[in-house]
Amino acid sequence: xxxxxxxxxxxxxxxxxxxxxxxxxxxxxxxxxxxxxxxxxxxxxxxxxxxxxxxxxxxxxxxxxxxxxxxxxxxxxxxxxxxxxxxxxxxxxxxxxxxxxxxxxxxxxxxxxxxxxxxxxxxxxxxxxxxxxxxxxxxxxxxxxxxxxxxxxxxxxxxxxxxxxxxxxxxxxxxxxxxxxxxxxxxxxxxxxxxxxxxxxxxxxxxxxxxxxxxxxxxxxxxxxxxxxxxxxxxxxxxxxxxxxxxxxxxxxxxxxxxxxxxxxxxxxxxxxxxxxxxxxxxxxxxxxxxxxxxxxxxxxxxxxxxxxxxxxxxxxxxxxxxxxxxxxxxxxxxxxxxxxxxxx
Amino acid sequence: xxxxxxxxxxxxxxxxxxxxxxxxxxxxxxxxxxxxxxxxxxxxxxxxxxxxxxxxxxxxxxxxxxxxxxxxxxxxxxxxxxxxxxxxxxxxxxxxxxxxxxxxxxxxxxxxxxxxxxxxxxxxxxxxxxxxxxxxxxxxxxxxxxxxxxxxxxxxxxxxxxxxxxxxxxxxxxxxxxxxxxxxxxxxxxxxxxxxxxxxxxxxxxxxxxxxxxxxxxxxxxxxx
Numbered sequence: 001x002x003x004x005x006x007x008x009x010x011x012x013x014x015x016x017x018x019x020x021x022x023x024x025x026x027x028x029x030x031x032x033x034x035x036x037x038x039x040x041x042x043x044x045x046x047x048x049x050x051x052x053x054x055x056x057x058x059x060x061x062x063x064x065x066x067x068x069x070x071x072x073x074x075x076x077x078x079x080x081x082x083x084x085x086x087x088x089x090x091x092x093x094x095x096x097x098x099x100x101x102x103x104x105x106x107x108x109x110x111x112x113x114x115x116x117x118x119x120x121x122x123x124x125x126x127x128x129x130x131x132x133x134x135x136x137x138x139x140x141x142x143x144x145x146x147x148x149x150x151x152x153x154x155x156x157x158x159x160x161x162x163x164x165x166x167x168x169x170x171x172x173x174x175x176x177x178x179x180x181x182x183x184x185x186x187x188x189x190x191x192x193x194x195x196x197x198x199x200x201x202x203x204x205x206x207x208x209x210x211x212x213x214x215x216x217x218x219x220x221x222x223x224x225x226x227x228x229x230x231x232x233x234x235x236x237x238x239x240x241x242x243x244x245x246x247x248x249x250x251x252x253x254x255x256x257x258x259x260x261x262x263x264x265x266x267x268x269x270x271x272x273x274x275x276x277x278x279x280x281x282x283x284x285x286x287x288x289x290x291x292x293x294x295x296x297x298x299x300x301x302x303x304x305x306x307x308x309x310x311x312x313x314x315x316x317x318x319x320x321x322x323x324x325x326x327x328x329x330x331x332x333x334x335x336x337x338x339x340x341x342x343x344x345x
Numbered sequence: 346x347x348x349x350x351x352x353x354x355x356x357x358x359x360x361x362x363x364x365x366x367x368x369x370x371x372x373x374x375x376x377x378x379x380x381x382x383x384x385x386x387x388x389x390x391x392x393x394x395x396x397x398x399x400x401x402x403x404x405x406x407x408x409x410x411x412x413x414x415x416x417x418x419x420x421x422x423x424x425x426x427x428x429x430x431x432x433x434x435x436x437x438x439x440x441x442x443x444x445x446x447x448x449x450x451x452x453x454x455x456x457x458x459x460x461x462x463x464x465x466x467x468x469x470x471x472x473x474x475x476x477x478x479x480x481x482x483x484x485x486x487x488x489x490x491x492x493x494x495x496x497x498x499x500x501x502x503x504x505x506x507x508x509x510x511x512x513x514x515x516x517x518x519x520x521x522x523x524x525x526x527x528x529x530x531x532x533x534x535x536x537x538x539x540x541x542x543x544x545x546x547x548x549x550x551x552x553x554x555x556x557x558x559x560x561x562x563x564x565x566x567x568x569x570x
Contacts, residue, residue, distance in 0.1 A: 044455045250434050253394070254495070255424035256451045257417075344396045 049263075056267035059240075060275075067275070070236050074229050074276025078323055079283040081222030082311075086284065088214055090309055102178075102204065104185050106167040107196040117165040120193050124169060129184050131172040138163045164195065178205060226326060229276065233269045233330030240265065241338045249344045258339060265335045266328055273327020277320040284311055346372045346503055346534040347393060352402035354388050354558075362388040363558045365402070370536060372502070375529040377545045378538040380555035386538040389555065390507050393536070394428055395419050407503060424452055427496030427533075431508035433488045435480045441467070441491050442476035448499040466498040470524060486517035493524060497533070504528060506537040510544065518544055 060067040106124075108117055117135055125133040136144075141163040146152050169188065171181050182199065189197035241248070251261050288310040299306040311319065347370040354363040363385045370376055378386050391397040392404055395411055404411045407425050414422050427448075435444050442463055449459045467473045470490040480488050489509060496504060506525065510518035522544060529535045539545060545552055554562035 040455055041453065044453055047456060048450070048453065246434075247436050250436060251447070251451070252420070253396075253423065253428055253434070254448050254451055255420045255422075257420040260420075260451055344394075 052263045053267050056264050056271055059264070059268060060271055067272070070232065070272055071275035071279055074232055074272060074323070074327070075279025075283060077225045077228050077232070078276060078280035078319065079287075081218060081225050082280060082319055083284045083287060084218045084221065086288070086309070086311065086315075088211065088218055091214075092211055093309065094306055102171060102181050103200060104169040104171070104181070104188060105198045105200070106169060106188055106191075106194050107198070108165045108167065108193050109195045110164055112165060112193050114165070116193065117167070120191070121167055124167065124188065127184075129171055129175040129180065131170045133170070134168040136166040136168065138165055141166060226322070229273065229323070229326040230330030230333060233272050233327045234334035236272065237265050237269055237331045237334040238338055240268065241335065241342070245342060248339065248342045252342070253344050261339055262332075262335045266331050269331020269334075270324050270328040273323040273325065273330075274320060276327065277323025280323065281311065281316055281319055346370050346374065346407060347536065348403075348405040349389075349392075350403040350405075352392065352399045352404055354385075354392060354397060355400040361558055363392075363399075363555075366555075366558075366560045367402075368553055368560060368563055370534060373529065373532045373534055374551065375525065375535040375548075376537075376551040376553055377548070378536060378553050378555065379540055379542065379545060381540070383557075384555040385558045386540075386555055387507060388558075390505055390536075390538055393505060394426060395422060420451075424448065424499065425501050425503065427499070427501040427504045429489075429492050429496045429504065429506035429509045431511040433480070433492040435488060435491055435495075437480050439479075440476065441472065441478050441480065441483070444480065444491055445476070445494045445498050447495060452499060462498055463494075466494040469497070469527075470494045486513055486520070489513065489517075489521060490524070493521070497528060500533075502533060504533055504535045506535070506539075508539055509537060510539065510541060515544070519547075522548055 108120070112120070114137060117137070121133045121135045124130055138161045142155065142161050145163070146155060169184075171184055175181065175184060185197050185199045188194060248261055288308060292308045292310075295306075295308045347368075349366050349368050352363060352366045353361065355361045366385075366389065378389060380386055388397065392399050392411075393406055395414065398411070406422075409422065411422075436447075445466055446459050446463045449462060454462075463476065464473060467476055470493050472487060472490055472494065475483065475487070480491060483491065489512075493509075496506075504525065509525075510521050513521065518541065525535050525537060526548070552562065553560060
């Protein structure tokens with residue numbers, strides 16, 4: 001970026017020097033231009049850019065209501081995909097914590113004794129793919145059932161405990177990949193003491209598949225809505241160019257280059273983008289603040305320490321950067337199309 | 346400074362605005378361009394400022410053959426010409442200072458130098474002290490002088506003026522013409538398009554007369570009333 005700027009500046013300097021050389025004898029203006037040090041030029045150039053920046057800012061502030069309207073539309077267009085993306089990331093993070101909880105429930109044969117079940121528990125716990133195994137005895141299971149209202153009386157009608165012993169197998173971290181967990185389940189289900197083996201992973205797979213689809217959807221939405229930003233800014237800038245038709249003609253007659261005339265519009269476009277990005281940031285932050293309370297209550301109900309993640313510093317910066325760039329791009333497209341059409345006549 | 350060799354201008358549709366015009370304006374020379382409206386005065390001015398391009402013939406301005414200047418080069422070419430318009434062409438949302446400083450800003454001068462030169466130019470046209478005003482608050486004659494200050498602030502070797510006194514009363518016109526004469530005396534070539542014959546006669550400069558797109562009279566007429 002700075003290299004490009006230097007090159008451009010060098011080219012300009014050369015042009016000015018050579019034009020001064022060709023026919024500049026005796027003209028103070030050109031002599032001074034040629035004499036001007038490179039440093040002076042660069043600082044004049046930078047000051048000029050600063051002036052244009054503040055001029056463009058001033059233009060936006062002159063019509064605060066319409067500027068804000070445009071920026072708000074940009075803000076909403078950016079807040080939607082960015083907000084969805086953030087939400088998805090949160091869901092994914094939640095899914096990640098759920099992945100670890102993949103567990104295999106082994107319902108043992110009715111005839112297996114308590115000591116037999118304990119023996120099987122230590123045997124399975126020793127397997128390399130297994131991290132821990134919990135034993136739920138028929139009595140413990142019965143107690144758990146009795147806690148549920150309504151079951152109490154139903155269970156009293158039974159003469160004996162109908163529940164089997166259950167082993168809850170937690171795969172080790174290295175083996176918690178869906179495919180490996182499944183093969184572990186198949187292996188365990190072939191044991192003669194095991195009646196039924198159940199793997200509660202299907203829903204996690206479905207969630208992951210759904211997340212993949214949502215990711216695509218958000219990506220498409222993001223592209224569509226982000227594309228609307230340059231179009232919006234482009235249209236606004238087009239109107240600005242039309243209302244400054246006379247001024248552009250005068251500038252061209254006085255010897256302004258296209259770059260000179262383009263500059264304030266590019267800055268305006270960038271400012272629209274930045275303002276829109278700021279509004280998007282505010283919208284997202286406010287939405288997540290509103291969501292965080294209910295979300296915390298929900299995660300408490302699930303005994304989870306899940307916290308809704310808002311926009312971090314880096315993401316906020318990225319949002320603003322993208323917004324500014326999209327605004328600049330829209331302005332660049334509009335200016336390129338319309339400035340060329342305006343010529344003195 | 347300006348050289349026309351058999352220059353013709355035909356607009357799309359076949360209308361011939363200029364046909365085979367040849368003349369030469371020397372450096373530091375002052376001349377008037379006259380003729381009825383529709384005679385081609387404005388077209389000739391436009392060819393010099395590269396607002397239009399000649400259909401045939403050769404135009405050389407300031408040592409440059411205009412047919413060799415591409416679109417990208419036009420701004421740099423125009424910086425060596427000061428153009429003055431009948432309707433001033435000022436920017437009405439900017440102060441007098443900002444209007445006059447525009448050519449220097451465009452050329453990328455340092456702001457200290459810009460302030461110095463703008464004040465010098467405003468001093469020359471007698472508007473020093475009005476740099477903070479907006480053009481609408483000025484009279485027609487003053488607005489035209491702002492336009493002149495803007496045209497000369499970057500010290501171009503050539504001044505073009507298209508009907509600069511068209512909207513002014515004779516007294517103000519005389520003042521404006523005296524200004525042009527002053528610039529001419531310090532070495533600036535001046536070409537003024539005007540149909541104010543009385544005024545032209547009083548100035549006693551070279552007169553180029555256009556009739557239906559042809560240069561019919563080129564004289565150093567020194568008429569006195």
